[in-house]
Amino acid sequence: MQEKIEKWIWNALAFIIAIIAMALLPAAALAAPSGPQIIFNSTDYGPSGSNTLINTSGGTISTINLYGLTQNPHWKAYVGNVSGKLALQDSSNYSIYDWTVTTVSGEAYASRFNTISWTKIACANATNISAEETALNITASSDDSISKTFSSKTHRSFYVGNVLIANSTCFSTATFVNNASQAMNESMKFQEVLLTDTSSLVYVSLLENKSSGYNTQKFDFQMIVPDYGIQQGSNVPYYLYLELI
Secondary structure (H helix, E strand, O other), X not given: OHHHHHHXXXXXXXXXXXXXXXXXXXXXXXXXXXXXXXXXOOOOOOOOOOOOOOOOOOOOOOOOOOOOOOOOOOEXXXXXXXXXXXXXXXXXXXXXXXXXXXXXXXXXXXXXOOOOOXXXXXXXXXXXXXXXXXXXXXXXXXXXXXXXXXXXXXXXOEEEOOEXXXXXXXXXXXXXXXXXXXXXXXXXXXEEEEEEOOXXXXXXXXXXXXXXXXXXXXXXXXXXXXXXXXXXXXXXXXEEEEEEO
16 A cells, blocks of 8 residues: 555656646747848849930920839839748757748848847837838938838738737738739738837738749749938948748
8 A cells, every 4th residue: 555655656746747847848939030041133223314305396385294204212122032941950050850942931021120029020100110211311201201102001911930910900012013003902912011129120021932023023022122211322231031931
């Protein structure tokens, strides 16, 4: 009888120790976005300047309505394709196993800041956007301001690491497909969303999988980001991040 009691006590202690050990294990690691390698870069500077000839007779007054299309120096775009792997790595970047990604899914990110608190990531609000416009000398009332460009709240849901961004909750826009704007709905291609970690604005391009882009070529992402609102003789650099799922 004594032996049975002792055995029961040891089993109970072993169970309690196992429960405590499990409680001390770290929570699931945050699969945060990371900096990608740029394996190809080609920049298109747009069309060269042109002129339009008008020839009228002397002694006349001509009323002329003009329409112009000018390359916008206050914005720039990044488009391209994505490749990579999903891996199980330690902190020294040693992999125990990896999987080559054949169907692209996830997000590409751009920010003026090189340190993002991904656990604090959330939708950018009007105050965050206003602060970014001030930093870049962008007038909020301008037709091409950040606030007027990202004026919709229409996008599909997605995760940033372990953080869920619910559908149609953040300021967003969508770039063109086949040289034309898209009807705003959650199924449109090349959606771009504004996020923040409370201090840094982050531009997020939701990845497609070799979809027809702005010029009919196949792309995985299209993204627009602002430059300075007035010509300052310098460019705004951006840090890129990528998350594959």
